[in-house]
Amino acid sequence: MISVKNISKTFKLYQSPSDRLKEIILHRSYHRVFQALNNVSFEVKQGETLGIIGENGAGKSTILKILTGILMPDRGSVNIDGKITGLLELGTGFNAEFSGLDNIFHNATYLGLSRNDIEKKLDEIIEFTELHEFINEPIKTYSSGMVMRLAFSVAIHADPNAFVVDEALSVGDAYFQQKCMQKIKAFKNNGGSIIFVSHDSNAVKILCDEAILLEGGNVVQQADPETIINTYNFLIAKRSKGEDIRYQGDDTSSGYGNYMVRIDDVSLQDENNNPSEILISGRPAKIVIRLAGEETIDDLTVGIGIRDKFGQDIYGTNSFHLKKKICIKKGQILLIEYYFKEFNVGPGKYTVSVALHTGDTHVNECFHWLDKSVAFEVVAGGDDIFIGFVRLKPDFHIKSETGNKDD
Structure with missing residues (x-):
């Protein structure tokens, strides 16, 4: 289970790097404070998925960095039962000069796997990436989609109890995105907890049991995914034309x-x-x-x-x-x-x-x-029985190898 209670995080923003030095030497403030998160709380139980949505700068990535230990909150507490891994900003924890194989060992080590554990899982990790012929090439030669494949495979095979997914998943091709989604669903069905950040409203509705809407570092609403998406659309409309937009x-x-x-x-x-x-x-x-x-x-x-x-x-x-x-x-x-x-x-x-x-x-x-x-x-009507959302009416032909139609 993931339990987050009243976490807050601020950042000091400087106009130039030299302002940091001037602040130290002159003991005067040369920064402005940005409140990235303000008293954010939520829980994700075992086998549940929480979606987090909001506009850019709302605080989504800051939450994920705090959950994965990259950042520490100024106030509040974070409790996670077991190991947490995930897919954050593309290439995090990778060395561009190293090969894909070397990066598997380095990245998996950062995630808490021993070398013996990595060697046992190595074939499975590489198989999932489908990067066999490129695995010994430096990842500076990889496309962003190839890097995503490598990062996701290492993270999901590191035996986590909780998994976080940011927008980095969106850089992959449609085939591999579906493959990742199937893996995430299997992880959830096996009792894993998931934090899912995305601008893809349908993905949030399908994958998530509950969702929270962030705005300016604050939790505006926590509810079922469809309700959150509807409120998000409302806020976008309101921001575009000002306070004349009313909600009923x-x-x-x-x-x-x-x-x-x-x-x-x-x-x-x-x-x-x-x-x-x-x-x-x-x-x-x-x-x-x-x-x-x-x-x-x-x-x-x-x-x-x-x-x-x-x-x-x-x-x-x-x-x-x-x-x-x-x-x-x-x-x-x-x-x-x-x-x-x-x-x-x-x-x-x-x-x-x-x-x-x-x-x-x-x-x-x-x-x-x-x-x-x-x-x-x-x-269903009386003919053309089918499953799915869309009713298509294809022409159907049978041909022999000679190219002649048999129907």
């Missing part, structure tokens, strides 16, 4: 914006244009959004996002990307319809979120964002 929420849905245009209602209609919370995969369907203009807006964007039961975004679009211009006058009511000739979504439970803003994203100016505005279920 309840147990089932949450919304925010300056409400110059308001979402009055969101509903679903089946293939017969009847209101329904049950849709058939592959059949026609509509999402109908009722808008009320509190002010006249000449450049309105209406967007939708569909999420699965885990909060993953499986589909999203908006009128800006569809090149549809929308104007609404003060006091006017508009009905916006998203019509799907074939609603090619896999069977399961979903929610629809709706956003009103200008331009391509809600960061420009957010009028109203409503999460989980309506919930629905998709059931």
Whole structure:
């Protein structure tokens, strides 16, 4: 288990290196104090994953450096049952002049493995990296993705009880990222505790049991991952346009914006244009959004996002990307319809979120964002049975080796 209680960390920031020397000699202050963390507390139990999100400078990396012993907190306590390793800033603990093989021995030693332990795990570490032909080359010749492979493999094979992952994982190719995610899930299933820092909202929703939102070194909120991601989106919108953004929420849905245009209602209609919370995969369907203009807006964007039961975004679009211009006058009511000739979504439970803003994203100016505005279920149709999120309709052919079709 990881237990962090009321940790705080400040840094002295100097305009130039010479200011440090002047401060020592003249006994005068030539620095300003930056509060990286302020009374941060959380716990991660055995077999649980905690996500940490926030904008750049919020304090995420500082927490990870304190957890891994690179930094010491000014105040507060950190208790970890067992060994903690992880993937922090790319290349940490590596020597660019050494070969990949030498760096395995050096880095694993820093993580507490004996030489005998390293030799026993060496083949497994190298096999996971898939860098066999490059393992004896100096890592200064490696790409960033190759360095990430090496760093992750060493850290995860060092028998940790807890594991921390920073954005360094994002530099890998899609194949190796999936391989790392599978390894992290297996580590969690075996009782390992994980701290996961990422800007990938879907990854946080899938991997994490709980999440915290940091802003300016403070914990703004601690809750389930989807709630935290929604609040994070709200804070981004608020920062972009100032204090005119207001937050409103309840147990089932949450919304925010300056409400110059308001979402009055969101509903679903089946293939017969009847209101329904049950849709058939592959059949026609509509999402109908009722808008009320509190002010006249000449450049309105209406967007939708569909999420699965885990909060993953499986589909999203908006009128800006569809090149549809929308104007609404003060006091006017508009009905916006998203019509799907074939609603090619896999069977399961979903929610629809709706956003009103200008331009391509809600960061420009957010009028109203409503999460989980309506919930629905998709059931299988009578044909084209499949699993997954997306219903594709491929042409299927059988050919002999001569190239002739047999069907």
